[in-house]
Amino acid sequence: MPPKTHARRQAPPRKAPARRTSAPARKRTDPHREWYKFFSEKYQIPVEQLKKEFQDELDGKNPVDAPLEIPDRMEVFFKYSYGKQSRFFRELRMHQQILGSKCPQCRRVYLPPRADCSLCYQPTSWVKLSGKGTVIACTIQHFSTSAFIKKVPFICAYIRLDGTDSLLMTNMEMDDPSRARPGMRVKAEFRKNRYGIITDFYFRPLTGGS
Amino acid sequence: MAIVGVGTTKFKARWIDKTYYELAYDAAKLALSDARIGREDIDACVYGIYNDFFQRQYQPDAFVHDYIGMGLKPGVRVNTGGATGGSALRMGFSEVASGLYDTVLVLGVEKCNDCFNYEVHQHSPEVLRAILYTADMTYDNPAGRTAASGFALAVIAHIEKFGTPTERQMALVSVKNHRNATRNPVAQSPKLLTVEDVLSSRKIVDPFKFYDNCLYSEGASAVILASEEKAREITDCPIWITGLGASLDWVLPQNRPNIYEFQSSQIAARKAYEMAGIKDPLQELDLAEIHDAFTGTEIMAYEDCFFCPPGEGGRLIEEGVVEPEGKLPVNLSGGLLGCGHAVGATGIMQTIEVVLHLRGQAENRQRKNARVGLVQSIGGTLCSWTVCLILKREE
Numbered sequence: 357m358p359p360k361t362h363a364r365r366q367a368p369p370r371k372a373p374a375r376r377t378s379a380p381a382r383k384r385t386d387p388h389r390e391w392y393k394f395f396s397e398k399y400q401i402p403v404e405q406l407k408k409e410f411q412d413e414l415d416g417k418n419p420v421d422a423p424l425e426i427p428d429r430m431e432v433f434f435k436y437s438y439g440k441q442s443r444f445f446r447e448l449r450m451h452q453q454i455l456g457s458k459c460p461q462c463r464r465v466y467l468p469p470r471a472d473c474s475l476c477y478q479p480t481s482w483v484k485l486s487g488k489g490t491v492i493a494c495t496i497q498h499f500s501t502s503a504f505i506k507k508v509p510f511i512c513a514y515i516r517l518d519g520t521d522s523l524l525m526t527n528m529e530m531d532d533p534s535r536a537r538p539g540m541r542v543k544a545e546f547r548k549n550r551y552g553i554i555t556d557f558y559f560r561p562l563t564g565g566s
Numbered sequence: 567m568a569i570v571g572v573g574t575t576k577f578k579a580r581w582i583d584k585t586y587y588e589l590a591y592d593a594a595k596l597a598l599s600d601a602r603i604g605r606e607d608i609d610a611c612v613y614g615i616y617n618d619f620f621q622r623q624y625q626p627d628a629f630v631h632d633y634i635g636m637g638l639k640p641g642v643r644v645n646t647g648g649a650t651g652g653s654a655l656r657m658g659f660s661e662v663a664s665g666l667y668d669t670v671l672v673l674g675v676e677k678c679n680d681c682f683n684y685e686v687h688q689h690s691p692e693v694l695r696a697i698l699y700t701a702d703m704t705y706d707n708p709a710g711r712t713a714a715s716g717f718a719l720a721v722i723a724h725i726e727k728f729g730t731p732t733e734r735q736m737a738l739v740s741v742k743n744h745r746n747a748t749r750n751p752v753a754q755s756p757k758l759l760t761v762e763d764v765l766s767s768r769k770i771v772d773p774f775k776f777y778d779n780c781l782y783s784e785g786a787s788a789v790i791l792a793s794e795e796k797a798r799e800i801t802d803c804p805i806w807i808t809g810l811g812a813s814l815d816w817v818l819p820q821n822r823p824n825i826y827e828f829q830s831s832q833i834a835a836r837k838a839y840e841m842a843g844i845k846d847p848l849q850e851l852d853l854a855e856i857h858d859a860f861t862g863t864e865i866m867a868y869e870d871c872f873f874c875p876p877g878e879g880g881r882l883i884e885e886g887v888v889e890p891e892g893k894l895p896v897n898l899s900g901g902l903l904g905c906g907h908a909v910g911a912t913g914i915m916q917t918i919e920v921v922l923h924l925r926g927q928a929e930n931r932q933r934k935n936a937r938v939g940l941v942q943s944i945g946g947t948l949c950s951w952t953v954c955l956i957l958k959r960e961e
Binding site for chain 2: 395398399401406409423425428430438441466467468474492493494495496497498499500501502503504505506507510512513514522523524525526527538539553554555
């Protein structure tokens with residue numbers, strides 16, 4: 357007799373399904389119902405208002421040859437691993453520390469960090485950065501994607517942190533955004549709630565001389 | 567290597583009455599009938615389709631392949647952002663040049679405006695959201711950047727370095743391309759604008775105003791490539807591809823030495839000129855279709871394509887060199903600003919425009935005695951990919 361741990365669990369024998377004379381009376385749910393619910397919650401729009409978008413279609417008012425539009429969405433959820441960059445995001449979240457990664461051979465310091473130097477094919481090592489840097493180029497977004505459209509206007513900038521050889525695409529916050537200029541000295545500020553993502557910090561102009 | 571057939575649908579904001587593969591079918595039909603050959607004469611297909619979200623379909627090329635009746639023939643899809651059309655042509659070129667196939671259909675299609683944001687009740691923010699999945703998801707995307715802001719930052723860096731382009735120079739590009747579009751029957755946005763109209767249009771991303779930005783378009787364009795021998799069988803008027811250059815820059819602009827020039831564009835242009843034996847592009851080219859996704863980047867492209875030294879691009883538009891009656895007309899089709907930007911189809915639409923001029927079929931926008939033309943196709947969140955093609959008519 358094999359040891360118990362190896363024993364396979366046997367599926368119970370299948371019962372022959374009871375014969376029915378007719379199909380079960382089950383109401384078919386509207387496949388778009390989930391969609392209405394999702395958008396209603398996401399955007400705080402009443403379901404009725406969303407349905408209105410398709411009202412003529414729902415009421416059968418459109419001509420039979422007219423283009424038929426339906427609600428739909430494409431979505432995938434993740435449990436994403438940062439791989440060898442994990443420490444960078446953990447340090448941001450836990451210690452409000454920005455790390456760069458340095459190649460032992462060419463001395464280049466990467467930010468965004470990468471665990472391997474793309475030029476020398478050598479593993480890099482972590483270096484602490486001061487969080488201070490210089491604006492290379494900055495602009496004000498007056499329009500943006502669905503995810504940010506309600507936040508405009510805001511500043512997007514390429515900033516070079518002191519001690520690094522690359523640029524960081526990031527946000528800047530200041531009282532008068534129109535005064536943001538290339539060459540401006542800035543310093544990283546960390547948000548109160550940090551989630552281990554790149555927007556856990558943003559930049560503010562350095563005041564007081566530097 | 568020759569282009570023996572071309573066909574494009576109109577570029578429109580929305581083809582509500584057609585799906586992407588139905589649009590592709592229209593372009594394939596036009597190109598086949600232009601070449602006077604049948605579906606069965608095509609050996610292989612290359613598809614330029616950029617964004618799966620736009621089409622609401624992963625691997626949309628397979629469904630196009632099916633719908634246009636190419637089943638069992640080899641087919642492959644290319645996607646290099648805005649340069650998708652140019653890259654599809656490059657792939658088609660390789661397939662014919664290698665001797666693998668004699669006749670290849672290169673078809674680009676894009677249908678973006680089925681994306682819709684119900685909160686602000688507009689298509690554009692949702693189209694942008696779909697586009698921004700192609701920015702680095704970890705470091706770039708979360709900043710709320712857009713394609714426009716990437717290029718705006720490059721233009722700002724260029725202004726910082728050279729003092730140009732000025733807002734007025736950029737507006738002049740917009741005026742030119744929208745006006746050129748009025749003579750192009752397939753253009754989405756034919757408009758007679760003034761510099762003032764452009765400067766006073768609403769702000770999108772500094773320094774770009776509304777009319778500095780290209781349009782979201784839907785459309786399909788197709789060309790048929792053939793080997794020299796096959797081309798002579800098919801047509802009396804082959805348009806030869808005499809030069810091709812391509813480059814993919816560091817996709818994270820962070821790692822580039824600077825962002826005030828596009829090195830991928832310079833390399834692609836240099837390679838294409840070398841292959842075609844062109845030494846002085848401003849003198850030797852008769853027309854150019856440049857990837858003018860934004861007015862400022864058209865001006866940067868004058869420099870990156872070596873029409874002028876670095877920093878002097880703005881002068882070319884001010885002096886009228888790139889106007890239809892100038893020395894080197896740029897974007898007689900209206901470009902992406904005037905004709906539209908149906909991403910996967912764009913590079914192919916630009917190629918078709920040059921082909922029409924070289925054939926002498928461009929009607930009231932015809933460039934007189936056009937012999938040699940340049941097509942530039944760029945893509946990526948900050949000009950990562952560039953493909954340049956040199957087309958030449960039969961002497």
